[in-house]
Amino acid sequence: MLRDMSGTQRFDLSGQELASRLPAELPILPLRNIVPLPMAVIPLAVGIPRSVKLIEDAMVGARLIGLLAMKDAEIEEPAPDQIHQTGTIAMIHKVVHTDDGNLQVIVQGLERFRVAEWVAAEPYLKARAQLAPEYTEDNLEATALRQSLVQVAGEVAELLPNVPEGAAGFLEQIKENRQLVYIIAANVRMELAEEQAILEADSVNEKMRLLLAVLSHELEVLKLRRKIAEEASEEMNKTQRNYFLRQQMEAIRKELGEDDETEAEVAEYRRKIAEAQMPAEATKEAERELKRMESMPPQAAEYSVIKTYLDWLVELPWVKLSDDNLDIPHARQVLDEDHYDLQKVKDRILEYLAVRKLVKERGIEAPEGHEGELQEAMGAILCFVGPPGVGKTSLGKSIARALGREFTRMSLGGMRDEAEIRGHRRTYIGAMPGRIIQAIKRANTRNPVFMLDEVDKIGSDWRGDPSSALLEVLDPQQNNSFRDHYLDVDFDLSDVIFITTANTLETIPEPLRDRMEIIPLEGYTEYEKVRIAEGYLVPRQRRANGLRAGEITFSEEGLHAIIRDHTRESGVRSLEREIGQVCRKAAVKIAAADLTHVEVTPKLVRESLGKPKFFFDAALRTERPGVATGLAWTPVGGDVLFIEATRMRGKGGLTITGQLGEVMSESVRIAFSWVQANAETLGIDPDIFENSSFHVHVPAGATPKDGPSAGVTMATALVSLLTARPVRADVGMTGEVTLRGQVLPIGGLKQKILAAHRAGLKTVILPQRNEADLDDVPEDVRAEMTFVPVDSVEQVLATALKPEELALAVKQDATLPEPALN
Numbered sequence: 037m038l039r040d041m042s043g044t045q046r047f048d049l050s051g052q053e054l055a056s057r058l059p060a061e062l063p064i065l066p067l068r069n070i071v072p073l074p075m076a077v078i079p080l081a082v083g084i085p086r087s088v089k090l091i092e093d094a095m096v097g098a099r100l101i102g103l104l105a106m107k108d109a110e111i112e113e114p115a116p117d118q119i120h121q122t123g124t125i126a127m128i129h130k131v132v133h134t135d136d137g138n139l140q141v142i143v144q145g146l147e148r149f150r151v152a153e154w155v156a157a158e159p160y161l162k163a164r165a166q167l168a169p170e171y172t173e174d175n176l177e178a179t180a181l182r183q184s185l186v187q188v189a190g191e192v193a194e195l196l197p198n199v200p201e202g203a204a205g206f207l208e209q210i211k212e213n214r215q216l217v218y219i220i221a222a223n224v225r226m227e228l229a230e231e232q233a234i235l236e237a238d239s240v241n242e243k244m245r246l247l248l249a250v251l252s253h254e255l256e257v258l259k260l261r262r263k264i265a266e267e268a269s270e271e272m273n274k275t276q277r278n279y280f281l282r283q284q285m286e287a288i289r290k291e292l293g294e295d296d297e298t299e300a301e302v303a304e305y306r307r308k309i310a311e312a313q314m315p316a317e318a319t320k321e322a323e324r325e326l327k328r329m330e331s332m333p334p335q336a337a338e339y340s341v342i343k344t345y346l347d348w349l350v351e352l353p354w355v356k357l358s359d360d361n362l363d364i365p366h367a368r369q370v371l372d373e374d375h376y377d378l379q380k381v382k383d384r385i386l387e388y389l390a391v392r393k394l395v396k397e398r399g400i401e402a403p404e405g406h407e408g409e410l411q412e413a414m415g416a417i418l419c420f421v422g423p424p425g426v427g428k429t430s431l432g433k434s435i436a437r438a439l440g441r442e443f444t445r446m447s448l449g450g451m452r453d454e455a456e457i458r459g460h461r462r463t464y465i466g467a468m469p470g471r472i473i474q475a476i477k478r479a480n481t482r483n484p485v486f487m488l489d490e491v492d493k494i495g496s497d498w499r500g501d502p503s504s505a506l507l508e509v510l511d512p513q514q515n516n517s518f519r520d521h522y523l524d525v526d527f528d529l530s531d532v533i534f535i536t537t538a539n540t541l542e543t544i545p546e547p548l549r550d551r552m553e554i555i556p557l558e559g560y561t562e563y564e565k566v567r568i569a570e571g572y573l574v575p576r577q578r579r580a581n582g583l584r585a586g587e588i589t590f591s592e593e594g595l596h597a598i599i600r601d602h603t604r605e606s607g608v609r610s611l612e613r614e615i616g617q618v619c620r621k622a623a624v625k626i627a628a629a630d631l632t633h634v635e636v637t638p639k640l641v642r643e644s645l646g647k648p649k650f651f652f653d654a655a656l657r658t659e660r661p662g663v664a665t666g667l668a669w670t671p672v673g674g675d676v677l678f679i680e681a682t683r684m685r686g687k688g689g690l691t692i693t694g695q696l697g698e699v700m701s702e703s704v705r706i707a708f709s710w711v712q713a714n715a716e717t718l719g720i721d722p723d724i725f726e727n728s729s730f731h732v733h734v735p736a737g738a739t740p741k742d743g744p745s746a747g748v749t750m751a752t753a754l755v756s757l758l759t760a761r762p763v764r765a766d767v768g769m770t771g772e773v774t775l776r777g778q779v780l781p782i783g784g785l786k787q788k789i790l791a792a793h794r795a796g797l798k799t800v801i802l803p804q805r806n807e808a809d810l811d812d813v814p815e816d817v818r819a820e821m822t823f824v825p826v827d828s829v830e831q832v833l834a835t836a837l838k839p840e841e842l843a844l845a846v847k848q849d850a851t852l853p854e855p856a857l858n
Contacts, residue, residue, distance in 0.1 A: 425607020
């Protein structure tokens with residue numbers, strides 16, 4: 037579009053004058069979406085700090101700057117190789133400071149120049165400039181080009197609606213060809229590349245030739261537009277009445293906001309459907325629903341339902357994938373940074389990544405008919421099983437960080453509705469996709485690391501069984517065509533890495549458990565907790581509470597005091613809370629300027645956390661006959677429990693309390709029957725069973741208990757009671773007992789031993805057939821404890837009970853009637 041520049045003010049500097057005033061190092065101002073031309077007055081908005089400084093420095097000096105067009109307008113602060121090397125030297129005329137700190141600058145182009153050498157990049161670009169004036173030919177070609185240029189420019193001006201009538205005459209009055217080129221070029225719409233080519237041309241004839249090509253194209257476009265307008269006008273004259281009525285109807289619809297809104301939305305959805313690159317089935321469904329929406333008014337109830345459905349379809353990441361980082365050393369480094377020890381778990385994760393790396397890099401393909409085998413190897417579903425606080429969820433985050441994938445998490449605890457997984461059908465009001473699809477949308481990628489937390493706590497009722505819906509999700513051979521009820525089209529989940537977590541396997545349905553690879557995460561020893569606290573928990577809580585590294589330090593004795601006296605857990609969640617409380621107490625003192633450094637010692641732990649919450653009471657509990665220390669497994673780790681037995685005058689009855697399950701109650705009766713059957717061998721008067729009633733109790737009666745592994749503990753407590761020999765305070769035991777006195781193997785040995793270690797026990801009696809399981813126990817725990825494998829109750833009693841001479845002192849204080857000893 038041409039603009040009248042007759043009022044443009046010019047500064048006439050000859051080449052010699054400009055060269056004499058030109059600085060040795062010319063400040064260079066890169067321009068975005070503007071090609072600076074000589075003789076043009078250019079308003080500039082300057083806001084980038086280094087450009088603001090350039091203008092301010094230039095105003096102090098010669099007020100001359102170099103203007104160069106940028107190659108890429110998206111770059112904020114371009115480097116020399118990102119700028120064109122030919123531009124215009126300009127004079128700064130006026131600078132206005134705005135309220136927001138930016139500058140409004142008026143500059144006038146003087147002469148063309150080229151960069152001879154870049155000399156500085158800070159605080160802004162500087163270069164040695166070389167003037168590059170064009171050369172002008174005075175020949176027949178120049179005359180012909182000039183006449184053609186003026187003629188075409190005049191025709192363009194006539195076709196433009198807002199150009200003054202005298203524009204063509206003004207161009208004819210310009211005598212200098214160079215000035216004519218730059219005035220037309222500054223006022224005609226053209227691409228930046230075309231305008232830069234005109235500036236870089238050394239010959240004025242070449243400039244006119246390039247500009248003439250641009251004007252000729254613009255003239256053809258304008259003529260075509262006029263032709264289309266004339267044809268439309270003729271058509272309107274033919275059907276003027278009908279057209280007028282239709283136009284009135286259109287105007288009414290537009291006034292109501294109906295037609296424009298619907299057409300705009302339909303066009304927008306059509307564009308989004310094309311960009312989403314959905315599979316053929318999803319594309320067909322989206323276009324079918326879009327066609328329905330197009331034919332109904334926005335007020336229709338179904339309109340918003342279809343719109344919501346299309347929003348879900350077009351916003352899902354159908355083809356968007358994160359690039360996997362399958363560098364095994366990097367993955368090992370990330371896992372070591374985030375988690376202490378857990379070597380077996382880390383090794384399995386690295387194996388998992390290594391398989392994906394080799395299959396991907398080597399392009400391995402499964403034989404025809406066996407595609408599922410390869411998919412199953414690459415898409416194994418890992419299930420982390422262990423007590424709370426051992427790092428199951430954070431391991432999933434570490435895997436995502438190691439792979440460079442997005443991480444998303446969904447808790448399954450308490451879920452009872454199958455529609456939570458598969459979504460609701462669109463026939464229901466307020467229907468939505470299931471939480472699987474929702475999480476994929478939030479992750480905005482088709483291959484995130486997807487953590488399914490608490491898979492062992494899924495429920496079921498009349499609304500369905502969510503665990504059954506998970507069977508398809510967690511099957512690598514089926515989840516490439518997961519069908520959400522709301523979407524009703526297949527979505528590929530085969531690239532998702534699914535990881536599940538659980539505290540116990542017992543409540544997970546067998547078909548679901550069969551689809552997962554179980555990776556157990558056991559509890560931590562005291563030594564491991566100290567290392568974890570030093571390397572992970574203390575730095576994290578220090579940062580969380582605004583403390584610097586030199587302001588608080590935890591001694592190893594202080595950490596031991598927190599672990600022993602204030603926590604009793606398999607994981608480290610409570611430990612981190614207690615460390616955080618100590619840090620907050622220290623923060624108060626440091627913020628009040630009472631101290632500059634706090635060292636956490638056992639004394640300070642007592643001051644900050646109060647009296648100990650836990651203490652070793654096995655010696656107190658077992659100092660009298662009839663009490664034995666057993667080891668138990670729970671979903672939250674191992675635990676120590678005490679079995680108490682007593683007798684009173686009666687007729688041989690047996691009472692069992694402590695909210696015991698059926699299996700554990702049977703263990704009590706089996707142990708009692710064995711003791712009664714072997715009374716003479718054990719030195720017990722058989723008649724005592726006819727004249728006494730017995731009561732076996734397991735404290736913590738509010739907690740349900742079950743399982744056969746307390747059998748040896750029951751038998752030991754009964755024998756201790758009837759022989760008046762107390763059980764050793766430092767001994768814990770586990771094992772199932774039979775009526776013949778055999779000790780059978782049990783499960784969860786590692787967790788039980790770790791619980792015994794936390795409780796301060798020094799000796800553990802275990803079944804002979806569980807001896808191989810001691811390899812799973814950490815070496816530092818094995819070094820501190822003594823393990824006694826047994827295969828009969830007699831061996832248990834020989835280790836667990838105190839010698840008879842030590843029992844005599846206890847018998848003198850016994851409050852119950854003494855048993856009759858043979």
